[in-house]
Amino acid sequence: MKAAAMKAADLPALRDALLDTMRAMGEAHLNVGTAGNASVRLDEPRPDEGGHGRAPRMLITPSGLPVPRCTADDMVIVDANGSSLGALAPSSEWLLHRDLYAAFPAAGAILHAHAPFATALACQRLDIPPFHYMIARFGGPTIRCARYATFGTQALSDAAVAALHERNACLLANHGMVVFGRDLSHALALAIEFETLCEQYWRTLQLGNPVLLSAAEMAEVIERFRWYGKPRGAGTDSDH
Ligand SMILES: [Zn+2]
Secondary structure, eight states: OOOOOOOGGGHHHHHHHHHHHHHHHHHTTSOOTTOOEEEEEOSOOOTTOTTSSOOOOEEEOBSSOOGGGOOGGGOEEEOTTSOEESSSOBOTTHHHHHHHHHHOTTOSEEEEEOOHHHHHHHTTTOOBOSSSGGGGGGTSSOBOEEOOOOTTSHHHHHHHHHHTTTOSEEEETTTEEEEEESSHHHHHHHHHHHHHHHHHHHHHHHTSSOOOOOHHHHHHHHHHHHHHTSTTSOOSSSOO
């Protein structure tokens, strides 16, 4: 998975796309009011970065402004050292976004939401086990729950980076979810898929503990997703 190329000339289009993504998160019931935020990478990861290099510039949603009142011009550029360009302050979770871009070169866009079912599970502080094979879409046999830390802090960033090792989504304890994708539309599709899995897990727990897939069964699914992700594959975005 490679982050999409983001050039300065694309900035107006990226502003529109970021605002559209926030609106779509609301329509998909991932976010309500001012909760949640989204960003898109502005600089390509450098080949020598190795996942822990200098943070890239990003475009991120503003702090505390309800989505219906936002315009594309309200989206905020944050540079590598954390200073921002724009009339509004960046989202209170800008540090989380910046640290995830620095840690995960495959992250081209990041979404954070207090989606109802994901948040309900996050309040139980449990990893989501392999109750359904689609868990493998997020990189492994489980989706982890990051340890609790106060919103907007370095401790929360560190917890999320650890929980996202070899994954592209995690729960944040007593808080919500974070998901990254190669671009905004990919990240949005994954976030909706993640919330759907959380709802399915929540529903099956009402009936008792589900039968879990074995390590071998999940390894086989992960391998198949790897192949389906190739250019001539059947595609992993919509047809499973
Ligand atoms: Zn939050």
